[in-house]
Amino acid sequence: xxxxxxxxxxxxxxxxxxxxxxxxxxxxxxxxxxxxxxxxxxxxxxxxxxxxxxxxxxxxxxxxxxxxxxxxxxxxxxxxxxxxxxxxxxxxxxxxxxxxxxxxxxxxxxxxxxxxxxxxxxxxxxxxxxxxxxxxxxxxxxxxxxxxxxxxxxxxxxxxxxxxxxxxxxxxxxxxxxxxxxxxxxxxxxxxxxxxxxxxxxxxxxxxxxxxxxxxxxxxxxxxxxxxxxxxxxxxxxxxxxxxxxxxxxxxxxxxxxxxxxxxxxxxxxxxxxxxxxxxxxxxxxxxxxxxxxxxxxxxxxxxxxxxxxxxxxxxxxxxxxxxxxxxxxxxxxxxxxxx
Amino acid sequence: xxxxxxxxxxxxxxxxxxxxxxxxxxxxxxxxxxxxxxxxxxxxxxxxxxxxxxxxxxxxxxxxxxxxxxxxxxxxxxxxxxxxxxxxxxxxxxxxxxxxxxxxxxxxxxxxxxxxxxxxxxxxxxxxxxxxxxxxxxxxxxxxxxxxxxxxxxxxxxxxxxxxxxxxxxxxxxxxxxxxxxxxxxxxxxxxxxxxxxxxxxxxxxxxxxxxxxxxxxxxxxxxxxxxxxxxxxxxxxxxxxxxxxxxxxxxxxxxxxxxxxxxxxxxxxxxxxxxxxxxxxxxxxxxxxxxxxxxxxxxxxxxxxxxxxxxxxxxxxxxxxxxxxxxxxxxxxxxxxxx
Numbered sequence: 001x002x003x004x005x006x007x008x009x010x011x012x013x014x015x016x017x018x019x020x021x022x023x024x025x026x027x028x029x030x031x032x033x034x035x036x037x038x039x040x041x042x043x044x045x046x047x048x049x050x051x052x053x054x055x056x057x058x059x060x061x062x063x064x065x066x067x068x069x070x071x072x073x074x075x076x077x078x079x080x081x082x083x084x085x086x087x088x089x090x091x092x093x094x095x096x097x098x099x100x101x102x103x104x105x106x107x108x109x110x111x112x113x114x115x116x117x118x119x120x121x122x123x124x125x126x127x128x129x130x131x132x133x134x135x136x137x138x139x140x141x142x143x144x145x146x147x148x149x150x151x152x153x154x155x156x157x158x159x160x161x162x163x164x165x166x167x168x169x170x171x172x173x174x175x176x177x178x179x180x181x182x183x184x185x186x187x188x189x190x191x192x193x194x195x196x197x198x199x200x201x202x203x204x205x206x207x208x209x210x211x212x213x214x215x216x217x218x219x220x221x222x223x224x225x226x227x228x229x230x231x232x233x234x235x236x237x238x239x240x241x242x243x244x245x246x247x248x249x250x251x252x253x254x255x256x257x258x259x260x261x262x263x264x265x266x267x268x269x270x271x272x273x274x275x276x277x278x279x280x281x282x283x284x285x286x287x288x289x290x291x292x293x294x295x296x297x298x299x300x301x302x303x304x305x306x307x308x309x310x311x312x313x314x315x316x317x318x319x320x321x322x323x324x325x326x327x328x329x330x331x332x333x334x335x336x337x338x339x340x
Numbered sequence: 341x342x343x344x345x346x347x348x349x350x351x352x353x354x355x356x357x358x359x360x361x362x363x364x365x366x367x368x369x370x371x372x373x374x375x376x377x378x379x380x381x382x383x384x385x386x387x388x389x390x391x392x393x394x395x396x397x398x399x400x401x402x403x404x405x406x407x408x409x410x411x412x413x414x415x416x417x418x419x420x421x422x423x424x425x426x427x428x429x430x431x432x433x434x435x436x437x438x439x440x441x442x443x444x445x446x447x448x449x450x451x452x453x454x455x456x457x458x459x460x461x462x463x464x465x466x467x468x469x470x471x472x473x474x475x476x477x478x479x480x481x482x483x484x485x486x487x488x489x490x491x492x493x494x495x496x497x498x499x500x501x502x503x504x505x506x507x508x509x510x511x512x513x514x515x516x517x518x519x520x521x522x523x524x525x526x527x528x529x530x531x532x533x534x535x536x537x538x539x540x541x542x543x544x545x546x547x548x549x550x551x552x553x554x555x556x557x558x559x560x561x562x563x564x565x566x567x568x569x570x571x572x573x574x575x576x577x578x579x580x581x582x583x584x585x586x587x588x589x590x591x592x593x594x595x596x597x598x599x600x601x602x603x604x605x606x607x608x609x610x611x612x613x614x615x616x617x618x619x620x621x622x623x624x625x626x627x628x629x630x631x632x633x634x635x636x637x638x639x640x641x642x643x644x645x646x647x648x649x650x651x652x653x654x655x656x657x658x659x660x661x662x663x664x665x666x667x668x669x670x671x672x673x674x675x676x677x678x679x680x
Contacts, residue, residue: 042507123437128500148484149478160468163384167384
């Protein structure tokens, strides 16, 4: 009926706006709790922590903790906040230490912690963020055993993913299975941690469906990040375009293109060899983009992102409340709908 | 009676030997469980962990966990082992990261981890040891909340102590209160963690007396370490004699001597100024030792170590079983009886 077709989109728009407003409220609650979680002294230890937390960030993972907690039945209070803070502190710790290893000089438009405060402070301040994460986690008096198990597993897997990523950079035999395994560890783990801690903070219902949602969302998120490295608008992306090419990163695009090495022209093989050997220059970036486009790699990446997004959303069937389910779908659309 | 005076020492010797044998059994159980706690792959991540664990170490802190667990009523099984492993992994992580910050080149007679494997591997392998510690801790299914609270507190305090220690190195106004606060954080925290995790692993009895024992033992241990830096026999100490003098460390001896600065000769003031400014050379080490001896600082340090040892032992009155109490006294004597 005409009235329905007019009313429904308007109703959806209102629901969408209300979901977005709820997520924004969560983000503000998280920011407030994050600030409150950092002690004053010693300032040499905690100033770098305040510095990186103040640099912003979309708080994607702790918002997922909040949404997962609501989906698992958390009441209107903020019982999930301490778990969400633990997740963001752990994630931010990995940024500080990864930036040292990657010799990255800026993040979120500001000098990285080790550039601003020195390597020693960056190491120790990163370390203490794990302790602050655990302190925040220990504010939950229920389900402590499960929270600790999930945290230790997620943390271990993130470290393993980072180690594999570094190992892969000097290897020439990375298969799609290797890549998949690596990003499950490096990227999906912390999404899974965010979702499962939220579920346990709310009492421990529907942990596995939420873990599946987070896992596939994480996989899609990483592949989108790989894609945007070559296709994004510089201002919107906030990183150097082609950075992965210059660093010889074994991304989804690289591994997929390497699978077609045997049918490439000798010029394109030389280009791939330069990337593999970390010898690519800025002039190679548009060449790589054109090659990947011509090989169908960019399109394959888009299809895979779409596939993982659908797998993520289909894991949400076990979420009892349709509004909670809609909020998680909106979260994945927000995260994965960026310019693909 | 004659028969008693003959029998009693023999009885004590037998008990002492039996206590030492039990501690040695614990140490072997800990070593075995430590090895089993480290995964195989990725090898770039876990080889450095295996390397530092294989370099030895007296396992002082995890043995304390075992002794505390027994004192708190643990049965003859090894229910405390996972907590003990968590403590040793956390302690060893601090060694790896501290060695990077201190630019230390050798430890336990082998190249430090960052020298052997590079800074990046040392950072990441240190990080994952915390995750392995948490994984080990999560093997306890009871008292998880208390175990997590103690672990996060101890870990945070160790980081804060390290930060204060580094801050103090460039400050000239360190009081004895500052020093005391710093070593409570830097050294006692992990002894306290060792004891309280043991107590909670055994069900949570006599946590506070064991914490007090550990705190004072840790304070005495750090002051003894400060003293041995100047007075130890090189071979027995295993570190450079006078290293603290060369690095301008604000040790107990330094702070105590600085308290008598106004009554020093101008030559001795210049010596203290050189130490404070990190400008002392090897030739200054015997001068500093003689000065500290003449000022009575060495003797004051010995008295303070003795005092903290007595405070530690007097905290053991609440330990119900005399044999468990004797084992903890033997532990502190083993630890603190070194050549003072």
